[in-house]
Amino acid sequence: MGASLLDQLRTILGADGVVTDPDVTAGYRRDMMPLAPHGEPLAVVLPRTTEQVQEIVRACARHGTPIVPRGAGSGLSGAANAVDGCVVMVLTRMNAILEIDPDNRLAVVEPGVVNLDLRDAVAKHCLFYPPDPSSYDWCTIGGNLATNAGGLCCVKYGVTTDSVLGLEVVLADGELLRTGRRTVKGVAGYDLTRLFVGSEGTLGVITRATLALRPLPQAPGTLVAAFGSTAAAGAAVSRVIREGIVPSLMEIMDAVSIAAVETHLKTELGAGRGCAALLICQSDAGGEAARRELAAIGQACRDCGAELAYTTYDLAEGQMFLTARRAVLPALEVYGAWMTDDVCVPRTRIAELIEGCARVSEEVGLRVAVVGHAGDGNMHPTIVYDPTSPDDLVLARRAFDQILEIGLGLGGTVTGEHGIGKVRREWLVREIGPIGLRTHRALKAALDPAGLFNPGSMFALQ
C-alpha cells in the first residue's frame, strides 16, 4: 500500500487541505440533529477540484477507509455525521457558480455554493432558483441535492429534484459519472439524476450540478390568518387545496411556536389572544392575479372560522411575517435545546397530526412546537428538552418516535425533506418494507460494493 493514507491525502491536497487536529475535526463530527450517533474522523479533507475528489476516493478505496461527504453540516438527520476512522470530505471549497445561461434558464454550479448565493446570483439575471430550505443562508447546494431538500416554496415549485437537470458524480472507483442533460426534456436511459438526488452521500460524491431556473416571480403579497383551533386551520388548508388555489407559500405555526417567536423577537403575532394556529400564505402571481388568489385564500380561511385574515402587499411587512416563521427553531432555544421531526402527512390530516403532537407533549412532559409547510403537509414537530438531563434525552427520543408513529398512521411518511440519515434508519425499514429495503440495498451494493460511502447512513451497517 506504500505511504499512509494521511500522507497520500496531503500529497493530493497539500497540507492546508487535510485537517487532523482533534480540536478542529470535532466541529465536523456531526450535523444539527442531536439524537444521531457520531464517531471520530481520522481526518477532514477539503478538496478544491473534481480531480482531487477522484484521487481522495481512490486513495480511501485502497485503504478501505470510509468517506462521509459533507456540505455545511446543517442537516437534521445525522446524515453527515462521522463514523470512527472515516475521512470527512467537506465540499465547501468547491463553491464556484460556473455558468448562468439565461437563454436556456439554467445554472451550472459546484456543490459548495451556498443556496442563498446562487439565488442572489441568478436574481441579477431576473431568474429564480426555487428550493429554499429555511437554512438557505448557510446550507450548500451539494447538501440540498444529497437530501433532496425542500423548503417554503415547495407548495408551488416542488423540491430540489424538480430543479435539477443533471449531475457529475464521483463513483466508488473514482470514475466520473455524468447524468442527465442540459435540455428541458430528455428520457435517455434510467433517471440516474433522480437516483443520486436524495441519496445522502451513500452512492457517490456530487461535484457539479446543472440546475433548472425559472423566471423571477413577482414580488409577493402576504396573508396571515389566525385560528382559534388547529382543526379550523387544517380545514382552511384543505379548502384552499380543494379550490385549486396554488399559493407560492403556505406555512403553519401552532400556539407553542407563536409564543416562542413572540418572546424571541419581542413582537406580537396573536398568541396572547388565544390563537391556536397561524397560517402565513403568499401569492407571487403578481398584480390582479395575486389579489384574486389572496382574496380567495382569505375567504376560505374565514369560511373555516379564521378569527382574522389580514393581507398586505407591503414587502417589508410580508417579510416580517416570514422572518417570524423562519425564527421558530432559534426561538425555541429560549426554552432549551430542540430536535425536530419531519413527518409529511396528507394535507387533509394536518390538524390530526398537530393534535397528536399535543398528546405526545402531555404524555412525555416536554414542550412540542409544531411548525411546517402546510401547503404540502410537511410538518416539523419540534421537541424542546434540557440537554443536560439524560432523562430528558430519553423522553425526547420517545416523543420523536411517537410522532413518527402518528405520521405513518395518518398515511404519511417519516421524512418529507430532512432525510433518513442515522436517526431514522429503523423507520425507513418500517416505511418501505422488506422488498423496498432489498431494492435499496441492491442499488447501494451495485454502486458502492465496498460500502465506503457514508456507512451507517440510510441503513444500519450489515
Ligand SMILES: Cc1cc2nc3c(=O)[nH]c(=O)nc-3n(C[C@H](O)[C@H](O)[C@H](O)COP(=O)(O)OP(=O)(O)OC[C@H]3O[C@@H](n4cnc5c(N)ncnc54)[C@H](O)[C@@H]3O)c2cc1C
Ligand atoms: C434551522 C434549520 C432549518 C432548516 N430548514 C430546512 C428546510 O426548510 N428544508 C429542508 O429540506 N431542510 C432544512 N434544514 C436541513 C438542512 O439545512 C438541509 O438538509 C440541507 O440540505 C443540508 O445542506 P448542508 O450543506 O448543510 O449538508 P450537510 O448537512 O453537510 O449534509 C447533508 C447530506 O448531504 C450529503 N452531502 C453533502 N454534500 C454532498 C455532496 N457534494 N455529494 C454527496 N453527498 C453530499 C452528506 O453526506 C449528508 O448525507 C434546516 C436545517 C436547519 C439547521
